[in-house]
Amino acid sequence: MGEFDLIARYFTRPTRRVALGVGDDCALLQPAPGMQLAISSDMLVEGRHFFPDVDPFTLGHKALAVNLSDLAACGARPLAFTLALALPRTDAAWLEPFSRGLFSLADAHDCELVGGDTTQGPLNICITVFGEVPRGQALLRSGAQVGDDIYVSGTLGDARLALEAMRGTVALPADVSADLLAPARQRLEQPTPRIALGLALRGIATAAIDVSDGLLGDLGHILKQSSVGATVDTDIAITLVASRAYDSGAKGLFGTEITPNQWLGWALAGGDDYELLFTAPASARETVAAAARASQTPVTRIGQIDRARGLRLVNGQGQAVPNIYTSFDHFA
Amino acid sequence: MGEFDLIARYFTRPTRRVALGVGDDCALLQPAPGMQLAISSDMLVEGRHFFPDVDPFTLGHKALAVNLSDLAACGARPLAFTLALALPRTDAAWLEPFSRGLFSLADAHDCELVGGDTTQGPLNICITVFGEVPRGQALLRSGAQVGDDIYVSGTLGDARLALEAMRGTVALPADVSADLLAPARQRLEQPTPRIALGLALRGIATAAIDVSDGLLGDLGHILKQSSVGATVDTDIAITLVASRAYDSGAKGLFGTEITPNQWLGWALAGGDDYELLFTAPASARETVAAAARASQTPVTRIGQIDRARGLRLVNGQGQAVPNIYTSFDHFA
Numbered sequence: 001m002g003e004f005d006l007i008a009r010y011f012t013r014p015t016r017r018v019a020l021g022v023g024d025d026c027a028l029l030q031p032a033p034g035m036q037l038a039i040s041s042d043m044l045v046e047g048r049h050f051f052p053d054v055d056p057f058t059l060g061h062k063a064l065a066v067n068l069s070d071l072a073a074c075g076a077r078p079l080a081f082t083l084a085l086a087l088p089r090t091d092a093a094w095l096e097p098f099s100r101g102l103f104s105l106a107d108a109h110d111c112e113l114v115g116g117d118t119t120q121g122p123l124n125i126c127i128t129v130f131g132e133v134p135r136g137q138a139l140l141r142s143g144a145q146v147g148d149d150i151y152v153s154g155t156l157g158d159a160r161l162a163l164e165a166m167r168g169t170v171a172l173p174a175d176v177s178a179d180l181l182a183p184a185r186q187r188l189e190q191p192t193p194r195i196a197l198g199l200a201l202r203g204i205a206t207a208a209i210d211v212s213d214g215l216l217g218d219l220g221h222i223l224k225q226s227s228v229g230a231t232v233d234t235d236i237a238i239t240l241v242a243s244r245a246y247d248s249g250a251k252g253l254f255g256t257e258i259t260p261n262q263w264l265g266w267a268l269a270g271g272d273d274y275e276l277l278f279t280a281p282a283s284a285r286e287t288v289a290a291a292a293r294a295s296q297t298p299v300t301r302i303g304q305i306d307r308a309r310g311l312r313l314v315n316g317q318g319q320a321v322p323n324i325y326t327s328f329d330h331f332a
Numbered sequence: 333m334g335e336f337d338l339i340a341r342y343f344t345r346p347t348r349r350v351a352l353g354v355g356d357d358c359a360l361l362q363p364a365p366g367m368q369l370a371i372s373s374d375m376l377v378e379g380r381h382f383f384p385d386v387d388p389f390t391l392g393h394k395a396l397a398v399n400l401s402d403l404a405a406c407g408a409r410p411l412a413f414t415l416a417l418a419l420p421r422t423d424a425a426w427l428e429p430f431s432r433g434l435f436s437l438a439d440a441h442d443c444e445l446v447g448g449d450t451t452q453g454p455l456n457i458c459i460t461v462f463g464e465v466p467r468g469q470a471l472l473r474s475g476a477q478v479g480d481d482i483y484v485s486g487t488l489g490d491a492r493l494a495l496e497a498m499r500g501t502v503a504l505p506a507d508v509s510a511d512l513l514a515p516a517r518q519r520l521e522q523p524t525p526r527i528a529l530g531l532a533l534r535g536i537a538t539a540a541i542d543v544s545d546g547l548l549g550d551l552g553h554i555l556k557q558s559s560v561g562a563t564v565d566t567d568i569a570i571t572l573v574a575s576r577a578y579d580s581g582a583k584g585l586f587g588t589e590i591t592p593n594q595w596l597g598w599a600l601a602g603g604d605d606y607e608l609l610f611t612a613p614a615s616a617r618e619t620v621a622a623a624a625r626a627s628q629t630p631v632t633r634i635g636q637i638d639r640a641r642g643l644r645l646v647n648g649q650g651q652a653v654p655n656i657y658t659s660f661d662h663f664a
Contacts, residue, residue, distance in 0.1 A: 023557070024473050025405035025541055026370035026463070031363060038358035039446065041460060043416035045453030073357035084375035084458045114371065117458075121377030126416045126449075126458035128373060131358070141356050209357055225355070 001090045003118055010099040011083065011113060020114075027114035029080060035132040037079075040070035046123040050189075051166065056094045058189040059125070060101025066212065067129035068109060068193035069274040073210040075139040075202040076131030078111035078195060084128075086121035109195055139201060139208035139278065144226035148206055148279040148305040151288065153197055153297050156215055157241040157263065159188040160270030170258065171251040180250075184243050191274035196295035201278060204287050208278035214269035216311060216325055218277055223311060226279075232303035235316035237267045240300060261324075268313075269325035279305055333422045335450055342431040343415065343445060352446075359446035361412060367464040369411075372402035378455040382521075383498065388426045390521040391457070392433025398544065399461035400441060400525035401606040405542040407471040407534040408463030410443035410527060418453035441527055471533060471540035471610070476558035480538055480611040480637040483620060485529055485629050488547055489573040489595065491520040492602030502590065503583040512582075516575050523606035528627035533610060536619050540610035546601035548643060548657055550609055555643060558611075564635035567648035569599045572632060593656075600645075601657035611637055 001009070012022045020028035031037050044063050046052055064081065071078055083102070087095075106113060111129070162184035164170040172180055194210075201208065207226055209218045215237070223230055238244070241263050250258045280288050282304075292299040306312070313321040333341070344354045352360035363369050376395050378384055396413065403410055415434070419427075438445060443461070494516035496502040504512055526542075533540065539558055541550045547569070555562055570576070573595050582590045612620050614636075624631040638644070645653040 020470070020472070025402040026372045026408060026470070028406075028465075028470055029369040029371060030467065031369065033365070037361040037363065037369065039361060039414060039460075039462075040358045041414040041416045041448050041458075043418055043449045043451055043453075043456070043458060045418050045451055045456075048451060048453050070357040074360075076358060082371060082373040082460055084373045084460075086375055086377050086456060116373050117375045119375055119377055119380060121375075121380050121456065122454040124375070124377075124418060124453065124456045124458075126373075126375060126456075128371075128414055128416075128460040130371075133360070135362065138352070138358070138360055140352070 010095045036135050038074045038076035038131040041128040042066045043126040056098040057101035060098040061105045061190045063125045064105050065191045065193050067127045069210040071131035072194045072198035073208045075198045076133040078109040079130045080112045080114045081129040083116035084126040085118050086124040137202050141222050142225040144207040144279040144305050146307045149301050150303040151299045152277050153275045153299050155240050155242040156273050157266030157270040158184040158243045159272035160266040161243045162188040194276045197297040200291035200295040205278040205280050211273040211275045211277050214271045216268045229306040229309040231312045234313050234321045236302050238264045241267050342427045368467050370406045370408035370463040373460040374398050375458040388430040389433035392430040393437045393522045395457045396437050397523045397525050399459045401542040403463035404526045404530035405540045407530045408465040410441040411462045412444045412446045413461040415448035416458040417450050418456040469534050473554050474557040476539040476611040476637050478639045481633050482635040483631045484609050485607045485631050487572050487574040488605050489598030489602040490516040490575045491604035492598040493575045494520040526608045529629040532623035532627040537610040537612050543605040543607045543609050546603045548600045561638040561641040563644045566645050566653045568634050570596045573599050597657050
């Protein structure tokens with residue numbers, strides 16, 4: 001199978017809304033009047049972002065999901081994406097499920113594949129995604145205000161638990177392993193981009209970001225770009241690890257039970273969560289709750305924005321908790 | 333140097349025209365009223381698209397140039413681009429010249445870097461480029477008409493000659509080697525995207541494509557999408573290899589002089605030319621010549637579009653020439 005057959009077989013479908021899709025030098029997009037185009041690009045590398053033996057269907061899902069998550073964090077509605085793919089070889093047994101996983105999520109968000117590139121090389125997936133947002137309404141990282149509440153959607157840290165279990169650094173007790181690992185692995189391999197919540201938060205959230213490197217690290221971007229500080233409640237954060245309900249007897253690397261610090265670390269700096277972290281005025285608590293209900297996405301208030309710079313962790317009794325948690329850095 | 337330091341140091345500059353650039357979840361673009369956004373994406377892989385020891389300055393240039401070439405083929409004016417980069421390590425001695433080469437070409441075309449991604453992995457450069465074109469005026473592959481002239485800009489085959497010389501499959505005579513190799517290598521490593529010509533051809537060319545895989549293969553895309561055939565004059569095509577002026581005594585792989593067939597093969601199927609191949613009505617010859625002059629880009633008429641499907645090669649005497657030339661396919 002040659003390059004053009006591969007594109008025709010797995011990656012070409014009739015265009016629905018865009019002016020011109022796969023098969024010319026460029027795709028053509030026509031944003032509606034008054035709309036800005038939101039653009040984001042993410043690259044996934046074998047061995048770095050996914051295991052070599054990962055199910056290609058879930059990989060197709062995840063490659064698009066991490067990009068859609070960026071649109072969600074801007075409050076943008078998905079429109080289209082390009083896919084550039086380096087493959088060691090053309091392998092129908094891989095391409096078929098990969099493209100199915102990709103299009104399955106794309107169709108769920110009415111997001112069209114409009115172009116891209118294929119080449120031979122070490123497996124690398126680069127997607128650039130396009131969404132639209134009314135001019136001036138995009139959720140930015142720079143809008144957090146002193147006194148704002150800090151919220152996070154869904155759950156945290158479960159993707160990291162799955163990663164550690166798959167790497168063998170955590171041993172799960174046999175009687176809960178299946179119950180615990182299956183949903184955690186689903187979180188790692190098929191994250192849910194919070195598009196509906198992002199759209200519902202337009203005009204409500206003052207700042208937003210998606211949690212990809214870890215809650216505290218990504219909150220740090222909001223704090224820096226908004227020139228503010230924050231306090232986060234660790235007793236609330238630790239409850240956001242869904243897997244913790246099963247933790248009795250789970251063992252860490254040295255055979256000892258996983259400590260509360262470890263669970264908290266995964267909540268605060270686990271990475272690969274793809275939840276929305278956002279701020280909103282305390283006066284908007286009812287509106288935020290309504291947006292969460294309307295988008296069928298749970299949100300939890302985990303702290304507030306302070307005038308004093310820096311990030312403080314406190315427990316439920318207001319006592320300071322040392323911040324020993326570092327986010328993921330691809331070159332650290 | 334961490335991931336965010338790297339982005340800040342080498343890839344963040346103040347935005348000029350776009351609504352929001354590097355540093356948030358998404359970039360924001362606002363196309364002017366009546367404009368369509370032209371989008372193209374190309375991925376360059378070490379060992380496949382460039383030698384591991386290539387000068388990073390020229391690599392930065394080329395990575396953007398091959399994308400701008402796609403905009404040129406659509407008659408689009410460059411606006412912005414995203415860069416996703418997988419790097420084995422953070423290496424200032426590589427990143428500094430790479431980013432200089434990239435921005436040098438970007439600035440020449442007033443094209444802003446608006447976002448992207450960096451990660452660790454085998455060297456891979458994925459650029460997605462955005463241009464604008466008035467609605468309905470994009471040059472497509474599908475518009476060639478029976479009787480149209482076929483033109484190509486600039487020169488052909490010199491990039492391929494440089495590639496073969498660098499691979500050692502061609503030996504150049506010592507007395508002409510420097511004169512021949514330097515400009516040919518320039519063509520391989522720093523191709524010139526034909527943006528000005530693409531803009532000048534709006535409303536004149538009936539179809540266009542950029543020559544990246546080889547003239548005949550890329551012409552094949554126009555023929556297929558326009559449902560027409562073509563005849564190409566090989567005596568004209570061979571004159572488009574600039575290096576041929578120096579060919580006396582150049583030796584091929586087996587020590588024999590390079591044959592006319594070899595030179596012709598590089599012209600017709602060399603690859604990496606990044607010239608524009610386009611069609612226009614015979615009645616538009618004066619207008620095409622004026623567009624070429626206005627854009628300071630030489631163009632040569634090399635054949636015409638036929639009703640009879642398929643691609644025919646003929647020499648200057650109108651005699652059939654067998655088509656033994658195949659274009660580059662990444663998976664062939």
